[in-house]
Amino acid sequence: MVTRKSRQEIEKMRRAGRVVAEVLALVESELRPGVTTGHLDELAERHIRRSGGTPSFKGYGDRRNPFPASLCISIDDEVVHGIPGSRTIRDGQIVSIDAGAIVDGWHGDAARTFVVGEPADDVRQLIDTTRLSMMAGIAAAVPGARIGDISAAIEDVAAPHGYGIVRQFVGHGIGTEMHQEPQVPNYRAGPRGMELVAGICLAIEPMLTLGSHEVAVKPDGWTVVTKDGSLAAHFEHTIAVTETGPQILTTV
Ligand code: MG
Numbered sequence: 001m002v003t004r005k006s007r008q009e010i011e012k013m014r015r016a017g018r019v020v021a022e023v024l025a026l027v028e029s030e031l032r033p034g035v036t037t038g039h040l041d042e043l044a045e046r047h048i049r050r051s052g053g054t055p056s057f058k059g060y061g062d063r064r065n066p067f068p069a070s071l072c073i074s075i076d077d078e079v080v081h082g083i084p085g086s087r088t089i090r091d092g093q094i095v096s097i098d099a100g101a102i103v104d105g106w107h108g109d110a111a112r113t114f115v116v117g118e119p120a121d122d123v124r125q126l127i128d129t130t131r132l133s134m135m136a137g138i139a140a141a142v143p144g145a146r147i148g149d150i151s152a153a154i155e156d157v158a159a160p161h162g163y164g165i166v167r168q169f170v171g172h173g174i175g176t177e178m179h180q181e182p183q184v185p186n187y188r189a190g191p192r193g194m195e196l197v198a199g200i201c202l203a204i205e206p207m208l209t210l211g212s213h214e215v216a217v218k219p220d221g222w223t224v225v226t227k228d229g230s231l232a233a234h235f236e237h238t239i240a241v242t243e244t245g246p247q248i249l250t251t252v
Contacts, residue, residue: 002181002182002200005175009106009175010201010240010242013106016108019047022051023044026043027040027044031116032116033116036087036089037086041071045070055069056107057098060178061222067222072084072111073095075093075096077230077231077232079215080234089116094113095116097111097113098234105176108249108250109250110237110238111205111234112235113233113235126161126209126231129163130235132157133186136154138237138246140152141204143196143243144195146196147185147196148188151184158208163209163210164210164213166232167185167186167187171186174201182202184204199241200240201238201240214228
């Protein structure tokens with residue numbers, strides 16, 4: 001079921017979103033060669049808890065294999081859901097960081113791909129295009145439009161570059177749970193889907209690759225990688241559809 005949030009509820013989500021945005025800024029400031037992904041995760045969890053929140057991702061999922069950390073950190077050909085740990089970040093890598101926080105029962109969810117050092121031109125373009133496709137998707141999230149208009153806007157930015165548009169993972173409704181209805185594909189998935197009305201909150205999150213759209217899950221049960229080993233980028237914001245247009249909630 002798709003829930004519409006009241007203005008007050010959107011303000012609560014904005015508080016969670018601010019914590020998430022702060023976490024991404026904090027992690028960016030610490031991202032350099034030699035740092036471990038586990039260290040970044042510790043910083044993130046500390047900031048979330050100090051802000052009165054709880055990490056959305058920690059303990060998420062199947063009870064037999066819950067996600068063990070507060071951030072998803074996905075490097076190079078890893079698309080999403082990489083597990084932080086003892087791994088050290090190296091110069092030249094691209095690092096996708098996804099953060100989620102619950103504050104007073106409401107979720108915020110956002111992600112960005114960072115480069116460590118100087119990226120090659122094609123890698124820079126992949127990252128820029130992924131961010132721009134997200135922004136195009138956000139701009140399409142207006143009352144009266146449909147979910148499929150968001151999908152089409154994302155695809156229209158990504159497709160001319162020939163990038164793989166990951167299909168197996170999609171954006172989603174968000175609120176008192178991290179994942180709610182509706183799903184928000186990053187490509188034209190068929191019917192245009194439900195109509196958007198004020199109060200609908202969505203996480204819009206394109207994942208693009210330099211190769212094919214096909215992905216696989218590693219034996220850890222979480223880390224999603226491109227099947228062809230190509231590099232991948234991921235951007236995400238939590239937004240609210242309002243009468244005056246889309247509002248990004250995961251911002252400071
Ligand atoms: Mg998400």
